Amino acid sequence: MKTLMLYKRKNGEGGIRNRIAVISTVACSNHVVEQIAQQVPLADAYTHAYGCDQLGEDLTLSFNCLKKMGTHPNVGAVLVVGLGCEEIKASELAAEIAKIQPLCEYFNIQDVGGTTKSIAHGVKIISRFASKLSEMERTEMPLSSLTVGLECGGSDFTSGLAANPSMGKLAKKLCENGCKVIFGETTELMGAEDILKKQCVNHDDYLWICERIKKIEKVAHDMKVDLRGTQPSPGNIEGGLTTIEEKSLGGICKTGGLPISGVLDFAESAKVKGISFMDTPGNDLACSLGLSAAGAQVILFSTGRGTPMGFAASPVIKITANRTAAENMAENIDVDLSGIISRSMSIEEGGTMLFDILMQTANGQETSSERLGHREFGLYRISPILT
Amino acid sequence: MKKSALKLTETDTAATAMEDIPAGEIVAITDTNGKDTEGIRALSDIKRGHKIALKDINLGEEVIKYGYPIGIACKSILRGECINTDNLVSARGRGDL
Numbered sequence: 001m002k003t004l005m006l007y008k009r010k011n012g013e014g015g016i017r018n019r020i021a022v023i024s025t026v027a028c029s030n031h032v033v034e035q036i037a038q039q040v041p042l043a044d045a046y047t048h049a050y051g052c053d054q055l056g057e058d059l060t061l062s063f064n065c066l067k068k069m070g071t072h073p074n075v076g077a078v079l080v081v082g083l084g085c086e087e088i089k090a091s092e093l094a095a096e097i098a099k100i101q102p103l104c105e106y107f108n109i110q111d112v113g114g115t116t117k118s119i120a121h122g123v124k125i126i127s128r129f130a131s132k133l134s135e136m137e138r139t140e141m142p143l144s145s146l147t148v149g150l151e152c153g154g155s156d157f158t159s160g161l162a163a164n165p166s167m168g169k170l171a172k173k174l175c176e177n178g179c180k181v182i183f184g185e186t187t188e189l190m191g192a193e194d195i196l197k198k199q200c201v202n203h204d205d206y207l208w209i210c211e212r213i214k215k216i217e218k219v220a221h222d223m224k225v226d227l228r229g230t231q232p233s234p235g236n237i238e239g240g241l242t243t244i245e246e247k248s249l250g251g252i253c254k255t256g257g258l259p260i261s262g263v264l265d266f267a268e269s270a271k272v273k274g275i276s277f278m279d280t281p282g283n284d285l286a287c288s289l290g291l292s293a294a295g296a297q298v299i300l301f302s303t304g305r306g307t308p309m310g311f312a313a314s315p316v317i318k319i320t321a322n323r324t325a326a327e328n329m330a331e332n333i334d335v336d337l338s339g340i341i342s343r344s345m346s347i348e349e350g351g352t353m354l355f356d357i358l359m360q361t362a363n364g365q366e367t368s369s370e371r372l373g374h375r376e377f378g379l380y381r382i383s384p385i386l387t
Numbered sequence: 388m389k390k391s392a393l394k395l396t397e398t399d400t401a402a403t404a405m406e407d408i409p410a411g412e413i414v415a416i417t418d419t420n421g422k423d424t425e426g427i428r429a430l431s432d433i434k435r436g437h438k439i440a441l442k443d444i445n446l447g448e449e450v451i452k453y454g455y456p457i458g459i460a461c462k463s464i465l466r467g468e469c470i471n472t473d474n475l476v477s478a479r480g481r482g483d484l
Contacts, residue, residue, distance in 0.1 A: 156436055157403050157436035157437075160453070161393065161395075161403065187480075190479045190480060191456070191457070191479055194455060216480065217480050220481070226480070227477070227480030227481070228476075228477055231477075231480065237471075240436030240437045240438070242457065242458065242471055242472055243457050243458035243475060243476065244480060245455070245456060245458055245478070246453075246458070249453040249457065250453070341405065343421060
């Protein structure tokens with residue numbers, strides 16, 4: 001049995017990192033959160049534009065996403081920072097997180113007495129967390145502890161020909177080892193329905209996915225907009241992708257033709273072993289949030305044009321098969337698969353390279369985006385702003 | 388060495404140029420095993436990563452890549468011409484129609 005050295009959590013999950021999450025409940029806390037997180041190397045700022053003036057399902061989704069970041073296996077300690085008058089209450093969020101996360105505290109800026117005092121107070125708390133986390137050690141856990149997210153962004157012709165099929169080979173290996181693998185990006189399945197029909201284990205899941213794709217087309221119809229304005233993006237088109245169908249048929253190669261065993265709503269925790277589809281936007285940050293909230297400890301991200309984005313809770317491994325991106329953005333790329341395009345390596349070898357770097361990353365090696373300080377975070381809103 | 392374009396499946400009517408191809412050059416159409424299947428003269432400049440038509444495609448006809456339709460020809464396309472946003476449109480997400 002293949003094993004990894006992970007941080008074992010109270011609930012049995014395994015973390016590939018042991019970070020401190022400093023979470024804003026509301027945009028008003030962002031500056032304080034950023035200032036606190038900057039002063040402790042293990043800490044990441046989870047800032048966003050929301051947390052106030054939200055209602056119904058939209059509010060619930062934001063709350064749940066923040067909660068899932070606080071209980072993410074890669075997070076070893078949490079500080080929740082509220083302002084004091086917002087809908088997402090710091091005390092409630094911290095109480096939910098503390099059910100799973102032993103190191104969790106919160107405060108409100110209005111209670112502590114303003115920016116300066118809050119920053120000092122927060123730094124004191126997370127410095128204490130940092131010394132506790134540094135005492136924790138990795139323990140041996142099975143490879144099946146991993147949940148892996150697959151994503152693509154800034155795609156071009158090389159994505160569908162080389163990088164995504166290599167991810168498909170990796171997915172096969174992960175499935176054989178009992179891991180959970182999740183892919184999303186609903187818009188980018190438009191035109192790949194016939195392939196999904198063959199791969200979905202349950203016909204109802206296939207119908208569910210088609211329904212979600214149709215929903216997007218209906219919104220476009222109701223708004224009288226042509227998706228061609230963004231799908232494919234100008235960069236995709238420059239890179240040889242002419243239509244959304246072409247982009248989708250390249251994107252679905254991430255799943256390697258393997259059975260799709262389950263479907264998930266946005267940010268829902270992965271339930272079954274093998275491959276699951278999650279209903280997410282194509283937007284890279286929103287998709288990363290969904291995959292990470294589902295429990296993905298790591299995200300593999302293929303790009304043709306090159307993109308620097310990381311994610312706060314889950315390290316992102318950047319893959320390209322475009323030699324120009326591999327050279328121009330070398331510091332942002334973890335795996336160069338351009339040899340597949342020049343026929344000096346096979347897709348099978350690409351899959352092996354991805355598996356090797358995934359193992360190294362899980363055991364603690366920093367990815368390019370981590371090394372460069374890319375720890376982006378953002379929430380995803382599902383309703384218009386009413387108030 | 389002849390410039391090449393990759394044809395992914397037997398039924399594809401578009402192949403991907405593996406390097407920049409100037410108009411007039413004969414392009415080797417290769418399959419996924421690297422085998423040359425035919426030679427086609429490029430009728431227009433085709434940038435690396437962009438597509439070359441493998442047959443004459445009528446206005447309104449689907450263009451096939453990966454074995455599936457990737458959109459509809461909005462102009463008639465000649466074998467050897469570049470396929471791009473000028474002559475191929477998506478059939479999906481068209482709230483403007």
